[in-house]
Structures are given as C-alpha cells and as structure tokens.
Amino acid sequence: MQAHDPADDLALLIEAAKTAGAIAQIHFRRDPEIWQKGDESPVTEADIAIDRVLRTDLLAARPNYGWLSEETEDDAERLDDDRVFILDPIDGTRAFIEGQDSYAHALAVAEQGRIIAGVVFLPEKDKLYAAALGCGATLNGQPIHVSGARVxxxxxxxxxxxxxxxxxxxxxxxxxxxxxxxxxxxxxxxxxxxxxxxxxxxxxxxxxxxxxxxxxxxxxxxxxxxxxxxxxxxxxxxxxxxxxxxxxxxxxxxxxxxxxx
CATH class of the missing domain: 3.40.190.80 (D-Maltodextrin-Binding Protein; domain 2)
Known part of the structure; x- marks a missing residue:
C-alpha cells in the first residue's frame, strides 16, 4: 500500500460535506418525500439525493476506494479495499423531517480498519467539524479539544x-x-x-x-x-x-x- 496523507482525504471530505449541506437545504422544511425502510427508520428524498451525488463525486476522485453508506445497498467488495468511504448522508433524519436544525452530514475514510479522516457538518448551524490522523481536530478551522473532566x-x-x-x-x-x-x-x-x-x-x-x-x-x-x-x-x-x-x-x-x- 502506497504512503498516503490523510489530510488529502480530509480536504476532499470537507468539500463533499458542503455539497451535502447544499442539497439538504434545498429540501429542508419543504415537505420532502419520505419513505420507511425495512427497519422502520425513515429516509427522505434528500438522503437519497445526497448519497447519489457524493458517491459519484467521491469515487470519481478516489476510484480505488470502497464505499459504505447507510443509503447504498452494501457490497462485500469493499472488504478487499485498503481504504473505504464510510458515510451517513443525513445523520438525524427524523430531526431533519421535523425541521430541527441539529441534523448532520457524517463522512469518513477508513484505512485498514482505522479512521484516518472525518467530517461532521451541520449546515443549519454552520458548524463544520474536521479531523485527520495526526493533524488534530477543528471546528470551522479552529482547533478543538475535549474537556478536562476527570470526575x-x-x-x-x-x-x-x-x-x-x-x-x-x-x-x-x-x-x-x-x-x-x-x-x-x-x-x-x-x-x-x-x-x-x-x-x-x-x-x-x-x-x-x-x-x-x-x-x-x-x-x-x-x-x-x-x-x-x-x-x-x-x-x-x-x-x-x-x-x-x-x-x-x-x-x-x-x-x-x-x-x-
């Protein structure tokens, strides 16, 4: 496996997350079409549209990566890939349907089982969290850290x-x-x-x-x-x-x- 800079994947995920946010906002609070999946969880036309666009864009940029998404039928071929995109087009679909601003887009890249880059984007709150292996974590470009809680x-x-x-x-x-x-x-x-x-x-x-x-x-x-x-x-x-x-x-x-x- 060739040497790889996780920061390159992070930059790609950030742009993809912004694309997801733009698609979501087209449908947000506009009565999107809703279906019930087999496990009774809801999925909207926004979930499906985001999944389709991001799969096209991300795999075009990284054709040798696998794909694992909540809204795509799973393909066992991903198990043979060193690196895999793992994403939830809309995390918090029920909140999205109810018009709450706390829904998020969650995108990551795994390399041999470990996450090396990830983004969580909340477009309605204008909060973009990002991290890459060895690069620290940020919120809207500013470094963030966990609390100092011990007790x-x-x-x-x-x-x-x-x-x-x-x-x-x-x-x-x-x-x-x-x-x-x-x-x-x-x-x-x-x-x-x-x-x-x-x-x-x-x-x-x-x-x-x-x-x-x-x-x-x-x-x-x-x-x-x-x-x-x-x-x-x-x-x-x-x-x-x-x-x-x-x-x-x-x-x-x-x-x-x-x-x-």
Missing amino acids: EAEAQLLATKPMMRENHWPGGIPPVKRVYRPSLAYRMALVAEGHFDGMATFRPTWEWDIAAGAILIEEAGGTATDGQGQPLRFNQRHPQVKGVLTAPPKLHAALLKRRRR
Missing part, C-alpha cells in the same frame, strides 16, 4: 434515558448529569469540542453513525471505544459495533470501570 460527579454525559439504567452499569450508575442531542455524529462532535464531557450508547451501532465522530474525539485528545472498552474497528463484514463510549481519558476509564464490574 464523574462533575461530568455531563450525552446519552438517552435507557442508557442510564442499572443493567448497563454493573458497577453502579455513574453520578453524571445526563443530557441529550439528536444525531450520534453531532453528539460525538460536541464531546470533541469539549461542550459536553462524554457520550454513551450501548446498543449495536452502525459504523456510518460514528466513524467521523471517532476520529474527531481521538484527534481532540479523547478516548473512543466500543461499549465494552474495545478498540473501534471499521469496514467490518457486518458494519456494526457493540455500542460506543467516549470521554476524556481519565473520565473514560472511570466510566468503563462501572461497565466492567
């Missing part, structure tokens, strides 16, 4: 109510303040910028929901693992991971201890 009692954790039930925390429910935002990608971006201290979900999680957020957090100085503390691996045959736990390193260790007892 659970002082931490704000992004999670749904069911994630804070006793069965998920054998060592005791952590004394954090639970908060919530739509879109997994946006939640992870908020942790990367230090706006919140951590994020947890213990349900099986699709790779496209978390790929971009994972490198944002890691490049911002945080820790991102699956829900059991194992390293996140991407471009798997079945593209799901066993939940996600993210936080600054010492807080992550404290939370993980409660998960393992």
Whole structure:
C-alpha cells in the first residue's frame, strides 16, 4: 500500500460535506418525500439525493476506494479495499423531517480498519467539524479539544434515558448529569469540542453513525471505544459495533470501570 496523507482525504471530505449541506437545504422544511425502510427508520428524498451525488463525486476522485453508506445497498467488495468511504448522508433524519436544525452530514475514510479522516457538518448551524490522523481536530478551522473532566460527579454525559439504567452499569450508575442531542455524529462532535464531557450508547451501532465522530474525539485528545472498552474497528463484514463510549481519558476509564464490574 502506497504512503498516503490523510489530510488529502480530509480536504476532499470537507468539500463533499458542503455539497451535502447544499442539497439538504434545498429540501429542508419543504415537505420532502419520505419513505420507511425495512427497519422502520425513515429516509427522505434528500438522503437519497445526497448519497447519489457524493458517491459519484467521491469515487470519481478516489476510484480505488470502497464505499459504505447507510443509503447504498452494501457490497462485500469493499472488504478487499485498503481504504473505504464510510458515510451517513443525513445523520438525524427524523430531526431533519421535523425541521430541527441539529441534523448532520457524517463522512469518513477508513484505512485498514482505522479512521484516518472525518467530517461532521451541520449546515443549519454552520458548524463544520474536521479531523485527520495526526493533524488534530477543528471546528470551522479552529482547533478543538475535549474537556478536562476527570470526575464523574462533575461530568455531563450525552446519552438517552435507557442508557442510564442499572443493567448497563454493573458497577453502579455513574453520578453524571445526563443530557441529550439528536444525531450520534453531532453528539460525538460536541464531546470533541469539549461542550459536553462524554457520550454513551450501548446498543449495536452502525459504523456510518460514528466513524467521523471517532476520529474527531481521538484527534481532540479523547478516548473512543466500543461499549465494552474495545478498540473501534471499521469496514467490518457486518458494519456494526457493540455500542460506543467516549470521554476524556481519565473520565473514560472511570466510566468503563462501572461497565466492567
């Protein structure tokens, strides 16, 4: 495999994210056509349009890359590719349908199972988060870092109510303040910028929901693992991971201890 600069892929993803945002805004709050997928989750004409345009543009720029997207039928050929685009055309489709401004576009590149570049873009909020391996993480071009939280009692954790039930925390429910935002990608971006201290979900999680957020957090100085503390691996045959736990390193260790007892 030839030497490769992740910053080159990041520049490509940033332009693609802006294209996605422009397409989304054509349909936002304009009653887009909606369908129900087999798992009962909604998809709109905006999701499909973004997926189609980005697949054409990105694979034209990187014809030797694989493709994994929520809105494209999966093709096992991606498993043979060293590098793969992983994206969610609209993360937070329900929020998009409801006219909320918290939907996001999440785009990433994985190299041999590890994310090397990622972008989370919220066009309605004009917030573009970006990170490439070894280059740090930014928000609208300015460096960002995870919070300095170390103590659970002082931490704000992004999670749904069911994630804070006793069965998920054998060592005791952590004394954090639970908060919530739509879109997994946006939640992870908020942790990367230090706006919140951590994020947890213990349900099986699709790779496209978390790929971009994972490198944002890691490049911002945080820790991102699956829900059991194992390293996140991407471009798997079945593209799901066993939940996600993210936080600054010492807080992550404290939370993980409660998960393992």
